[in-house]
Amino acid sequence: MNSEWFIAHTYSGYENKVKSSIEKLVENNNMQDVICEIKIPMEEVTEIKNGEKKTSMKKKYPGYIFVKMVMNDETWYIVRNTRGVTGFVGPASKPTPLTEKETADMGVETQVVSVDIAENDNVKITSGPLSGFTGAVKKVDIDKKIVTAVVSMFGRETPVDLEFSQIEKI
Numbered sequence: 001m002n003s004e005w006f007i008a009h010t011y012s013g014y015e016n017k018v019k020s021s022i023e024k025l026v027e028n029n030n031m032q033d034v035i036c037e038i039k040i041p042m043e044e045v046t047e048i049k050n051g052e053k054k055t056s057m058k059k060k061y062p063g064y065i066f067v068k069m070v071m072n073d074e075t076w077y078i079v080r081n082t083r084g085v086t087g088f089v090g091p092a093s094k095p096t097p098l099t100e101k102e103t104a105d106m107g108v109e110t111q112v113v114s115v116d117i118a119e120n121d122n123v124k125i126t127s128g129p130l131s132g133f134t135g136a137v138k139k140v141d142i143d144k145k146i147v148t149a150v151v152s153m154f155g156r157e158t159p160v161d162l163e164f165s166q167i168e169k170i
Contacts, residue, residue, distance in 0.1 A: 003069050004068065006068075006097055006098070007089040008065050008079055008088055009086045018082055025078055034075050035070075035078070038068075039067075041059070066098075068109075121137045122136055123147070128162070135149035135152070138159065
């Protein structure tokens with residue numbers, strides 16, 4: 001069985017209490033294989049008050065926790081009946097798992113992409129509007145996870161930015 005990310009709605013300010021309560025229940029009932037991980041996505045916020053710069057960590061989604069679990073009656077019951085949880089996110093409170101794209105976009109789970117591509121390497125575009133084209137890498141930006149490649153289109157050399165996931169080395 002595959003575990004997936006689900007979002008549980010909590011009373012605002014109770015996220016950490018709910019997280020620790022579920023973690024204790026998981027440990028006490030030996031359920032680490034079905035409730036794998038609980039996250040409260042945080043972001044660094046810089047505020048300037050009275051001319052002083054102050055950096056702090058704030059919850060990205062107040063009132064929500066993210067639970068990676070195998071959804072079944074028992075796991076649903078444990079999370080849903082934890083003090084402070086008001087329900088799962090989904091139509092008619094039916095828990096709906098997040099897609100891989102949603103978990104990445106929301107900063108819940110970041111995928112580490114290793115790239116064996118350097119400048120002047122030839123690459124094949126595997127997805128997107130330029131799928132099937134080939135090009136030569138001119139620049140690799142590890143932080144943004146993109147490469148700039150020169151692709152020959154309509155008899156012209158055209159630089160295009162491509163995500164690592166859209167290319168493969170030839």
